[in-house]
Amino acid sequence: HSFPTRRSSDLAGVLAVGLWSSWKSKRDSVGGYFLASRSMNWVLVGASLFASNIGSGHFIGLAGSGAASGIAIAGFELSAIYYLIFLGWVFVPVYMASGVYTMPEYLRLRFGGQRIRIYLSVLALLLYVFTKISADLYAGALFITQATGFEGDGAIYVSILILLAIATLFTVAGGLSAVIWTDFVQTILMLIGAFILAILAFTDARIGSYENLVDKYFEATATIRANDSDGNLCQGIPDDAMHLLRDATPGKSDLPWSGLTFGLAISSIWYWCSDQVIVQRALASKDMSHAKGACVFAGYLKLLPMFIMVLPGMASRVLFPDEVGCADPELCQKICNSESGCTNLAFIKLVQELMPVGLRGMMLAVMLAALMSSLTSIFNSSSTIFTMDLYPRFRPKAGEAELLIVGRLFVLVLVAISIIWIPIIQASQGSQLFNYIQSITSYLAPPICAIYLLALFWPRTNEPGAFWGLMVGLVVGLTRFVLEFSIAPPPCGSTDPQPPEWWQRMVGDIHYLHFGLLLWAISGIVAIVVSLMTPPPDSEQLHRLTWWTKDSTEVRTGQEEEKAYEQTPIQQKPVKSDLPKWKLLFNYMCGVEMVDTPQQQTQQHKVPVERRSAEQVAEDDAASVYEPSWKQLMVDSNAVLLMSVAMFFWGFYA
Numbered sequence: 255h256s257f258p259t260r261r262s263s264d265l266a267g268v269l270a271v272g273l274w275s276s277w278k279s280k281r282d283s284v285g286g287y288f289l290a291s292r293s294m295n296w297v298l299v300g301a302s303l304f305a306s307n308i309g310s311g312h313f314i315g316l317a318g319s320g321a322a323s324g325i326a327i328a329g330f331e332l333s334a335i336y337y338l339i340f341l342g343w344v345f346v347p348v349y350m351a352s353g354v355y356t357m358p359e360y361l362r363l364r365f366g367g368q369r370i371r372i373y374l375s376v377l378a379l380l381l382y383v384f385t386k387i388s389a390d391l392y393a394g395a396l397f398i399t400q401a402t403g404f405e406g407d408g409a410i411y412v413s414i415l416i417l418l419a420i421a422t423l424f425t426v427a428g429g430l431s432a433v434i435w436t437d438f439v440q441t442i443l444m445l446i447g448a449f450i451l452a453i454l455a456f457t458d459a460r461i462g463s464y465e466n467l468v469d470k471y472f473e474a475t476a477t478i479r480a481n482d483s484d485g486n487l488c489q490g491i492p493d494d495a496m497h498l499l500r501d502a503t504p505g506k507s508d509l510p511w512s513g514l515t516f517g518l519a520i521s522s523i524w525y526w527c528s529d530q531v532i533v534q535r536a537l538a539s540k541d542m543s544h545a546k547g548a549c550v551f552a553g554y555l556k557l558l559p560m561f562i563m564v565l566p567g568m569a570s571r572v573l574f575p576d577e578v579g580c581a582d583p584e585l586c587q588k589i590c591n592s593e594s595g596c597t598n599l600a601f602i603k604l605v606q607e608l609m610p611v612g613l614r615g616m617m618l619a620v621m622l623a624a625l626m627s628s629l630t631s632i633f634n635s636s637s638t639i640f641t642m643d644l645y646p647r648f649r650p651k652a653g654e655a656e657l658l659i660v661g662r663l664f665v666l667v668l669v670a671i672s673i674i675w676i677p678i679i680q681a682s683q684g685s686q687l688f689n690y691i692q693s694i695t696s697y698l699a700p701p702i703c704a705i706y707l708l709a710l711f712w713p714r715t716n717e718p719g720a721f722w723g724l725m726v727g728l729v730v731g732l733t734r735f736v737l738e739f740s741i742a743p744p745p746c747g748s749t750d751p752q753p754p755e756w757w758q759r760m761v762g763d764i765h766y767l768h769f770g771l772l773l774w775a776i777s778g779i780v781a782i783v784v785s786l787m788t789p790p791p792d793s794e795q796l797h798r799l800t801w802w803t804k805d806s807t808e809v810r811t812g813q814e815e816e817k818a819y820e821q822t823p824i825q826q827k828p829v830k831s832d833l834p835k836w837k838l839l840f841n842y843m844c845g846v847e848m849v850d851t852p853q854q855q856t857q858q859h860k861v862p863v864e865r866r867s868a869e870q871v872a873e874d875d876a877a878s879v880y881e882p883s884w885k886q887l888m889v890d891s892n893a894v895l896l897m898s899v900a901m902f903f904w905g906f907y908a
Contacts, residue, residue, distance in 0.1 A: 349536075375643040377698065414676065447613075566600075796810075
């Protein structure tokens, strides 16, 4: 019975760090709440990049895909290293020089107009709900219900509510620096727990070593196996289970090499280089070298998931072939409530069966920590997008206190929507959660990737081009999204009718990574054609907004309205003695600054407001990209080393 007490003490530690940094952080200005006042060093930012990327969906999803078909899924993690370098060396310099808070804000400066910014803000929020919040909640709840032995549907929802309450508390109280500090602590916790689990799995008497694991994996099939419509046995181990690069013929393999090389590049550039959650972390760095250092550090951490998530997932199938490798729809339904297979249980089975009780408590705390960190990251970023990009459309004159309060209320709305989506994931949970997340990304993200690349590298891209590229991409992507989720092919061994021939041709045979590549090309071509048919953007508007003009010190036209956030007129700060108790508490929660006496208020007004001229703003922004040559040499050589290490793994397992 030491299990629950141990778990609660671990959780209390994580909570304490978050709340401490909430109160320490500068939460009363929009820059402090949303960008941690640009003061973070590379270790913290790198750890935060890694932690906000790895959620409980990764633990369950990567181990599950490893159990189902071997190491190919690790290609997602190994390729991320290159896109992290791309972020630090190509995208962050432009974002820093442009002086923006959010990604849609960058596009508004680059293209002018509001419709792209609004469309992207809404789409980013949709992606958060469908791929991140609900999938992470589902994975975390699956873990808690399995590990604690709760039964039935009600249990999942109770677990989810507990998780949400804690995550929301962090985000609402603290802003970005609280999130970055808790990320740092949780990353350490997660890695320790996962390392211990991997060692226990490899040293288990039934496995013994890495070589034995590989040999035994190929024999790890369930005793009772159904037959598919062609008479073959279900849930066999593919011959190329130890290859990262697999056959690209439709239907031959689950992750074709062409999709993993080219299609994945599209989703990855969107995720690592233009997604609010990730870029916001990088922009919180002290300076350019710290941002690059953080990307290198996160890249080294990305070498780990293959060894602490994917291979242990394979070990889990060797140890529990009948549960994890379940191959009969009726049996699977009994074991894990999913007819299409139970590989999602791989990680959970390891924790339950191999870990001693005290460690099991720690591991549960680690899973909760992973969940907290990705949820708090997403809540913080989505409230940023809402308050900076959407809310000012309805209330252009909203003051700072109002923006801070609205951002926090919005988090609660997102939570409600995500809970409603959970049953749909439960119903459509094919046997691999990670594939569910990646496929939705491949249907919605490629147009955004195309537009960012054009915005950065082709100055001729204009607003109508970008807008219509995004719109056409959205229609094509949503069509596939609806087709995919409206007709589900029956699980292997089921007697239900197969999907119609046309569906198999249009959806079944086109792998989601190939579809992403196609969608990216369509959006890009539309954007280029429309841009060439309409007037080019004025070169005066492009200073510090493209790769070619990032060092410019010229004043951008339209600079005045751009910097509106920095120059919110100073508003009277509320006097504590005038406020009712509830209002005092509310202001404390939301980080609104108050004064003790009316005299302090008048003194506050005598402080001269520092207003920078347009020339000064331009020079400061251009200077933010500067790096001393010794720092530059240091980060560059580390990046080359990191990419060589990654290349070795690709070559070794190709």
